[in-house]
Amino acid sequence: MRRLATLVALFLAWGIGSASARDLAVVASFTVLADMVEQVGGAHVEVRSLVGRNGDPHMYEPTPADAQALAHADLVFVSGLGLEGWMDRLIAASGYKGRIIVASQGVETRTMAEEEGGRTRIITDPHLWNSAANGAAFAATIATALAGADPEHATGYRANGARYAAELRALDGWARAEIAAVPEAKRKLITSHDAFGYLGAAYGIELRAPVGFSTESEPSAEQVASLIEQIRREGIKAVFVENTIDPRLVQQIARETGAKIGGLLYAEALSEPGGPAPSYTAMFRYNITAMKQGMLAN
Numbered sequence: 001m002r003r004l005a006t007l008v009a010l011f012l013a014w015g016i017g018s019a020s021a022r023d024l025a026v027v028a029s030f031t032v033l034a035d036m037v038e039q040v041g042g043a044h045v046e047v048r049s050l051v052g053r054n055g056d057p058h059m060y061e062p063t064p065a066d067a068q069a070l071a072h073a074d075l076v077f078v079s080g081l082g083l084e085g086w087m088d089r090l091i092a093a094s095g096y097k098g099r100i101i102v103a104s105q106g107v108e109t110r111t112m113a114e115e116e117g118g119r120t121r122i123i124t125d126p127h128l129w130n131s132a133a134n135g136a137a138f139a140a141t142i143a144t145a146l147a148g149a150d151p152e153h154a155t156g157y158r159a160n161g162a163r164y165a166a167e168l169r170a171l172d173g174w175a176r177a178e179i180a181a182v183p184e185a186k187r188k189l190i191t192s193h194d195a196f197g198y199l200g201a202a203y204g205i206e207l208r209a210p211v212g213f214s215t216e217s218e219p220s221a222e223q224v225a226s227l228i229e230q231i232r233r234e235g236i237k238a239v240f241v242e243n244t245i246d247p248r249l250v251q252q253i254a255r256e257t258g259a260k261i262g263g264l265l266y267a268e269a270l271s272e273p274g275g276p277a278p279s280y281t282a283m284f285r286y287n288i289t290a291m292k293q294g295m296l297a298n
């Protein structure tokens with residue numbers, strides 16, 4: 001009888017357990033962050049990215065399907081610091097009332113001077129993930145948030161988060177060594193917009209861009225002329241375009257300065273699955289390798 005009671009109890013526990021084991025519906029603002037959440041969430045999390053692959057996270061026009069996904073979400077992740085300027089309105093329109101996790105929380109930020117309309121303002125650079133050490137901090141925040149939202153699988157999320165963060169810290173060390181192999185005088189390059197400030201600071205590359213921290217602003221003729229002047233003066237030869245940005249301005253700058261287009265960088269959007277940057281780790285590795293080759297090529 002006692003044994004039967006145990007069996008019944010076990011059966012009930014199993015029944016209840018399996019009934020509640022549904023996937024966590026998560027919405028992330030853009031593909032880089034969505035991939036991080038997938039890596040940590042594993043099999044128990046269904047992640048939808050609002051901005052698609054090769055899409056610009058600064059400027060995005062949400063669709064009715066996005067609002068619907070938010071309305072049914074258990075948890076929402078943004079990177080924060082003004083990256084997703086379109087997000088607040090979308091969340092309000094969707095009626096989503098759950099938690100919004102800011103993945104960049106607690107990470108040391110850098111500020112930059114931004115010229116706009118002849119005035120300089122100091123802004124916080126939102127592109128934190130382009131340093132892999134910062135990516136490891138994102139992974140820890142994501143693991144804590146998933147564990148809180150789905151306690152049943154908390155152990156798995158914490159283990160995945162720790163494994164992923166360790167992988168990212170190893171990538172950070174690898175990038176340091178890769179860039180250290182480039183002679184210091186050559187560690188300079190031009191990108192489409194100011195998206196690699198954390199990367200440059202972490203691995204020792206001097207970066208300039210014709211467009212500021214957000215793709216929402218357009219450079220003035222004076223700003224472009226002054227950048228061309230600086231490229232000539234400092235002999236910068238490595239110039240890169242980005243997958244989310246019209247390459248024509250950078251191509252024009254390259255023509256006028258005699259610099260070479262060193263290739264395509266993935267600053268804030270993953271490539272298609274078959275492309276060179278289908279995941280955050282692949283994107284990071286690809287960018288460091290392309291930058292190193294571009295700087296060494298001249």
Ligand SMILES: [Zn+2]
Binds near residue numbers: 058127193194213214
């Ligand atoms: Zn950007």
